[in-house]
Amino acid sequence: MNSVSPAIEQAYQLLRAEAQQKTEILKEKPVILLGTATCGRAAGAMSVLAAFQDEIAKHQLDVVLRETGCMGHCYAEPLAAIFKKGFPPLYYGSLDEGKARRLVNDYLVNDDPCYEFAMVALEPNDFFPTFDDYPRGIYEKRIILADCGLIDPEDIDHYLARDGYSALAKALTSDPAWLIEEIKTSKLRGRGGAGFPTGIKWEACKNAHGAPKYVICNADEGDPGAFVDRALLESNPHQLLEGLAIAAYAVGAKQCYIYVRSEYPLAIKRLKTALEQSTARGLLGQNVLDSGFNLEIRLFQGSGAFVCGEETALITSIEGHAGIPNHRPPYPATAGLHGKPTVINNVKTLSYIPHIIRNGASWFTSIGTPNSPGTAVFALAGKVVSTGLAEVPMGTSLRHLIYDVGNGIKDDKKFKAVQIGGPSGGCLPESSLDLTIDFDSLQQAGAMMGSGGMVVLDEDDCMVEIARFFLDFTQKESCGKCTFCRLGTKQMLDILTGITEGRGREQDIDLLWDLAEDIKLGSLCGLGKTSPNPVLTTIRYFRPEYEAHIREGRCPALMCKSLISYHIEPDLCSKLCNVCIGSCPVEAIYTRPDMLKGIYPDKCVKCNSCMVACPPQYKAVVKLSPPAPESPVGERGSEVEQANNPDH
Amino acid sequence: MSKLITLIIDDKQVEAKEGERLLWVALDNGIYIPHLCDLRMARRTVASCRLCFVEIEGLPNPVTSCTQTVSEGMVVRTRSPRVDRLLRTGFELLLSNHRLHCAKCAKNKRCELQKIAKERGLKLKLTRLRQLVKEAQIDESPGVFCYDSSKCVLCGRCIWADQEQVKVGAIGFIRRGIGRKVATFEDGLLADSICTQCEACVKICPVGAFYLKEDERKPYKIKKEC
Amino acid sequence: MDPSADEQELIRAAVGTVLQDLGIERASLIPILQGVQNRLGYLPSLAMRQVAEALQLPEVEVFGVGTFYNQFRLNPPGKHQIKVCMGTACHMMGGHIILESFERRLSILEGETTPDREYSLERVACVGCCALAPVVVVDDNVEARVSPIRVDGILLTFDIERQQEERQEKREEGREP
Missing domain, CATH: 3.10.20.600 (Ubiquitin-like (UB roll))
Incomplete structure (x- = not known):
C-alpha cells in the first residue's frame, strides 16, 4: 500500500497543476461570476446573464463570464462578483438588465467600478468595505459555504485549483482506520437532524459483516423552509463528491448513491456534470488517482416524498418500493441497502469531510462548542x-x-x-x-x-396557524404505515383547523398536548416521532394565542382568515384615491356615496391585496378580529351608486 | 444458536429460545399483549399497528414487543401507566377511522378490536377523538366474500397472505398517509382483478374488513339484483 | 376511457424504450416510472401494466408505488404546469393566498387540470427558494415574490400567447387554400 502513495500524490499534483494553469490564464482578464442557482434564477439572473453577454459582445470585450452557484445572500439576488486588475473584487447585488449593461460600459470599458451598485468587497482594500466591516462578517465563519458562488460548479478546474480533491489524495494514501479515527476525534455530528456522531456511524459500518458496503448521500432535503443542501449541490458539488469518496474509502464501499429530490432539477444537472468531469479526470470510477481504489457514484432521483429523508424509507425507496420506513434496529450501518452495511450521511455532513481531512480534527474541534464542534x-x-x-x-x-x-x-x-x-x-x-x-x-x-x-x-404571524401548517404538511407527507402518525397527525390537524376556524373547544389544548406526547412516543419513525414538536412548542410558549382563538374567536396576529374581516377606515381613506378598487381581484370594494371606499364582507376573499395596495400615507385598510358584524345594508352605497356600477 | 433462556414477564418466569420475539413468547405463555399487524410466520415484522407496547427494565421508553427479541434475564411488564396510555390512544385512533357498528358486523364477537377492548377494559366508542371514517365502501364483487375498506385497520395481514402465502398478488397498499388503503390495481373491484377468491385474506383479517357473505346478518343485508 | 390504438402504440413504444435503457431489475422501478412519465407526461394504466409484466411484479405493486409518490401523475397534465410552493416561508409570506388566487382564476382546485387541458395546478412542498417567497414554478421557470396581481399577469401572458398562436394558425390556414 505504501509503495503506491507517491503515485497517488503525483497523479493529484499533476491534475491540480493543470487546473491552476488554466485558471491562472483566466485571471489575466476581467472575470464576472454571476450567481445562477435556483434562487438567483427566480430573481431574474438569466436575463441579467443575457444582458451581460449581449453588452460584452457589443463591445467585443475579452471578459470571462461564468455562471456560479449561490453566494448565500438571497436577499440581494441576482448577485455578481466582478474581478478586474487594479480594482478590489466587488459583489454587486440586486442586479437587473440595466445595471448589468452599465457595469460593462462603465466598469469594464471605462474603469468606473460603479461603487453605488456595489454591495461589499471580497478582499480588504482602501476603497470599499468588506463583510468584516459589518456585524455579519464578525459572526459568520464559512467552511462549507466558503467557495459557494466563487467557483464555477460546472468546471472541475475551479475546484481543483483551490486544492480541491487534495483531501481525497491524502485519504487514499492513509489507512481507512486512521480516517475513521480522525473523524471520530473531530466529533463531527450528522447535520441531517439528530446529530449522531459521524465517525461512530462509519466505524459501525466498517466493522459490520457483509459485502458489498454502501455509502448513501441523503440529499432529499424536504424540510419546507430549508435550502442549504440545494445551495451546496448547485454551488459546490465537487466538495460533496470528495467527501463521499473519502467516506466510501474509509468504510470500504465501492458503490455510492446520492439520493436527490426531484424538486431540485438544477442541482441534479450540476451534480451530473460534476460526476462526469471527476470521472473523466480519474478522481472517481476505476482506479481512483492510480490508487487501485474503485468507486462508482450513482444518482437516484426522489419522486416527491418527504418521508424518504428518513433513512430506512430512503433505502426502501432506492430498492424500488414506496418509501415506507422500517423499525430500527437493525440500523442501516449493519443492515441497510439490500440488507448490507450502509452509511447514510447528509450533504452538509459529507461536505465537511474534505475540510477535516485537509486541516485536521483539532482544527475542527477548535471551532464551535465542545459537544457540537464546527x-x-x-x-x-x-x-x-x-x-x-x-x-x-x-x-x-x-x-x-x-x-x-x-x-x-x-x-x-x-x-x-x-x-x-x-x-x-x-x-x-x-x-x-x-x-x-x-x-x-x-x-x-x-x-x-x-x-x-x-x-x-x-407579530403578524399566528402561532396556531403555523402549527396547523406543519401538521398539514406532516399529515400529507405521512407514509400512512403506523397508527400514531397516520391517524394521530390527522386528528391533531383537525383540532388545529377547528381552532383556526373558530370552532375550537376548551378541552382542545389539553387533548392536543396529550395526543402530541403519545404520538412522539408511539410512532414508528422519526417523521412521526418529531411531528408533534411544532404543536408542543407553540402550546408551551404561546398558549395565550390558542386561548384567544378558542375563547374569544380572536386571532391576535390577525392571520386566521375565518377570524378576521377587512375594513376601510373612513377617517383615513381618501376620496381621491382608487388604488384599492383596482387591486381587488374579486370586485369586493365599492365607492360610497361620499366617494370614500368600502368593502363588501360577503364578497371579500381576504387576499390582503387592498391592504398592500393602500398607499402608506393613508393606511386606511384595517383587519379586525374577531370579525366585525356585517355592515348594515345602508352602508353599501346608495341605489344611485350601484346603478352607476356596470357590474350591478 | 437457539439457546434456551429465561426471562420474567409480569412476575412470571418464562423460558424461551434466545432471539425469539417477545410478543410471541408472551402469547405462548398465556400472557396477552394486544396486537394486530404481526404474524408469527411472516419473515419480517412490520411494527405498524403500534399496540403491543411493553416496558422492559433498563429501557427508558416502552417498546413494541413484536420487534423486541428476548434475552437472558430480561424483565418485562405488559402493563404500566405509560403502556396503558399508549394503547388507549392507539386503540382510539384506530377506532376513529373504523366504521363502528359491531352489532351488525359480520365479524361480531370474532373481532380483534373487540378482544382488545375486552382484555384492556376499553370502550368501543369514541369519546375524545373525532370520527374520521367515511361511509361504507363495500366491494361485494367476489362470490362468497366482501371487502369493506371502511373497517380496515391497515394491519397488512391480508396483503401478506395474498402475496407471500398464496402468491397471487391481487392486493397491495396504495396511496399514502390518511389515503393509504388495501386495494387492487387501480383500486378496482376484486372480481375484476387477478384475485382467485381463495379466501386467504378473509381467514387472516382480524377485523370486519374481509368477511364471508354468509356471516352477514340476514335482516340488514340489502340484496341488489340487476 | 381507454386509449385509442394509436395512443396504445405510443405508450408501448415509450415503455419499451425506457425498459431497454434501464433494465428490468426491481431496484429500477422508480427510475423506470420516472422515465415513462418523462416521455408521456403521466403514467397510463397500460404503461403500469407493461412495467409490472416486464419486472415480474404484481400490477398492484407498481400502482402502489405510482400512487405513493407526489411526483407521479395518473392523468395527463395540462399544457402549462403551475406549481405553487407551500413551504414554510412561502406559506407565511402568503403562499396560500397565491394558491387560492390560481384556484379562483382557473376555477379548479389544486391537483386538477382545467377542462381545456391548458393548465394544471399543483402544490409543491418546497422548491428551496425560501428567501424569495412566495414562489410559484410555472412550467420550468421560478417566479419570485408572487402577488395575487402577478397571478393574473402570469395567466394573461399565456392567454395572449395562445391568442397570438391561434391568430397565426388562422392566418396560415387562410393562406393555404
Whole structure:
C-alpha cells in the first residue's frame, strides 16, 4: 500500500497543476461570476446573464463570464462578483438588465467600478468595505459555504485549483482506520437532524459483516423552509463528491448513491456534470488517482416524498418500493441497502469531510462548542431582512444570528418567534433568543437542528396557524404505515383547523398536548416521532394565542382568515384615491356615496391585496378580529351608486 | 444458536429460545399483549399497528414487543401507566377511522378490536377523538366474500397472505398517509382483478374488513339484483 | 376511457424504450416510472401494466408505488404546469393566498387540470427558494415574490400567447387554400 502513495500524490499534483494553469490564464482578464442557482434564477439572473453577454459582445470585450452557484445572500439576488486588475473584487447585488449593461460600459470599458451598485468587497482594500466591516462578517465563519458562488460548479478546474480533491489524495494514501479515527476525534455530528456522531456511524459500518458496503448521500432535503443542501449541490458539488469518496474509502464501499429530490432539477444537472468531469479526470470510477481504489457514484432521483429523508424509507425507496420506513434496529450501518452495511450521511455532513481531512480534527474541534464542534449552516427565511444562507460557529446565539447576520426583522416589525428545523422542529419565542445554537441546546428547548431551516416570524404571524401548517404538511407527507402518525397527525390537524376556524373547544389544548406526547412516543419513525414538536412548542410558549382563538374567536396576529374581516377606515381613506378598487381581484370594494371606499364582507376573499395596495400615507385598510358584524345594508352605497356600477 | 433462556414477564418466569420475539413468547405463555399487524410466520415484522407496547427494565421508553427479541434475564411488564396510555390512544385512533357498528358486523364477537377492548377494559366508542371514517365502501364483487375498506385497520395481514402465502398478488397498499388503503390495481373491484377468491385474506383479517357473505346478518343485508 | 390504438402504440413504444435503457431489475422501478412519465407526461394504466409484466411484479405493486409518490401523475397534465410552493416561508409570506388566487382564476382546485387541458395546478412542498417567497414554478421557470396581481399577469401572458398562436394558425390556414 505504501509503495503506491507517491503515485497517488503525483497523479493529484499533476491534475491540480493543470487546473491552476488554466485558471491562472483566466485571471489575466476581467472575470464576472454571476450567481445562477435556483434562487438567483427566480430573481431574474438569466436575463441579467443575457444582458451581460449581449453588452460584452457589443463591445467585443475579452471578459470571462461564468455562471456560479449561490453566494448565500438571497436577499440581494441576482448577485455578481466582478474581478478586474487594479480594482478590489466587488459583489454587486440586486442586479437587473440595466445595471448589468452599465457595469460593462462603465466598469469594464471605462474603469468606473460603479461603487453605488456595489454591495461589499471580497478582499480588504482602501476603497470599499468588506463583510468584516459589518456585524455579519464578525459572526459568520464559512467552511462549507466558503467557495459557494466563487467557483464555477460546472468546471472541475475551479475546484481543483483551490486544492480541491487534495483531501481525497491524502485519504487514499492513509489507512481507512486512521480516517475513521480522525473523524471520530473531530466529533463531527450528522447535520441531517439528530446529530449522531459521524465517525461512530462509519466505524459501525466498517466493522459490520457483509459485502458489498454502501455509502448513501441523503440529499432529499424536504424540510419546507430549508435550502442549504440545494445551495451546496448547485454551488459546490465537487466538495460533496470528495467527501463521499473519502467516506466510501474509509468504510470500504465501492458503490455510492446520492439520493436527490426531484424538486431540485438544477442541482441534479450540476451534480451530473460534476460526476462526469471527476470521472473523466480519474478522481472517481476505476482506479481512483492510480490508487487501485474503485468507486462508482450513482444518482437516484426522489419522486416527491418527504418521508424518504428518513433513512430506512430512503433505502426502501432506492430498492424500488414506496418509501415506507422500517423499525430500527437493525440500523442501516449493519443492515441497510439490500440488507448490507450502509452509511447514510447528509450533504452538509459529507461536505465537511474534505475540510477535516485537509486541516485536521483539532482544527475542527477548535471551532464551535465542545459537544457540537464546527459550524452550523442555516437557511434564513421569513420576516428577516437578510434572507439567505448563513454559516456560523456552533454556540452562536440566536440573537446574533437573527439580528447581526440576518440584520433584524423586516419593516421594523416586532420579533415573535423563530421556527427552527421545519416540521420536526419547533417555534422558539423571544425569551429563547439568547440560547446558543448547538444540537443539544435546541433539542432541550423543544426544537431541533433539522436540516437548517430557520424561518423568522413576526407579530403578524399566528402561532396556531403555523402549527396547523406543519401538521398539514406532516399529515400529507405521512407514509400512512403506523397508527400514531397516520391517524394521530390527522386528528391533531383537525383540532388545529377547528381552532383556526373558530370552532375550537376548551378541552382542545389539553387533548392536543396529550395526543402530541403519545404520538412522539408511539410512532414508528422519526417523521412521526418529531411531528408533534411544532404543536408542543407553540402550546408551551404561546398558549395565550390558542386561548384567544378558542375563547374569544380572536386571532391576535390577525392571520386566521375565518377570524378576521377587512375594513376601510373612513377617517383615513381618501376620496381621491382608487388604488384599492383596482387591486381587488374579486370586485369586493365599492365607492360610497361620499366617494370614500368600502368593502363588501360577503364578497371579500381576504387576499390582503387592498391592504398592500393602500398607499402608506393613508393606511386606511384595517383587519379586525374577531370579525366585525356585517355592515348594515345602508352602508353599501346608495341605489344611485350601484346603478352607476356596470357590474350591478 | 437457539439457546434456551429465561426471562420474567409480569412476575412470571418464562423460558424461551434466545432471539425469539417477545410478543410471541408472551402469547405462548398465556400472557396477552394486544396486537394486530404481526404474524408469527411472516419473515419480517412490520411494527405498524403500534399496540403491543411493553416496558422492559433498563429501557427508558416502552417498546413494541413484536420487534423486541428476548434475552437472558430480561424483565418485562405488559402493563404500566405509560403502556396503558399508549394503547388507549392507539386503540382510539384506530377506532376513529373504523366504521363502528359491531352489532351488525359480520365479524361480531370474532373481532380483534373487540378482544382488545375486552382484555384492556376499553370502550368501543369514541369519546375524545373525532370520527374520521367515511361511509361504507363495500366491494361485494367476489362470490362468497366482501371487502369493506371502511373497517380496515391497515394491519397488512391480508396483503401478506395474498402475496407471500398464496402468491397471487391481487392486493397491495396504495396511496399514502390518511389515503393509504388495501386495494387492487387501480383500486378496482376484486372480481375484476387477478384475485382467485381463495379466501386467504378473509381467514387472516382480524377485523370486519374481509368477511364471508354468509356471516352477514340476514335482516340488514340489502340484496341488489340487476 | 381507454386509449385509442394509436395512443396504445405510443405508450408501448415509450415503455419499451425506457425498459431497454434501464433494465428490468426491481431496484429500477422508480427510475423506470420516472422515465415513462418523462416521455408521456403521466403514467397510463397500460404503461403500469407493461412495467409490472416486464419486472415480474404484481400490477398492484407498481400502482402502489405510482400512487405513493407526489411526483407521479395518473392523468395527463395540462399544457402549462403551475406549481405553487407551500413551504414554510412561502406559506407565511402568503403562499396560500397565491394558491387560492390560481384556484379562483382557473376555477379548479389544486391537483386538477382545467377542462381545456391548458393548465394544471399543483402544490409543491418546497422548491428551496425560501428567501424569495412566495414562489410559484410555472412550467420550468421560478417566479419570485408572487402577488395575487402577478397571478393574473402570469395567466394573461399565456392567454395572449395562445391568442397570438391561434391568430397565426388562422392566418396560415387562410393562406393555404
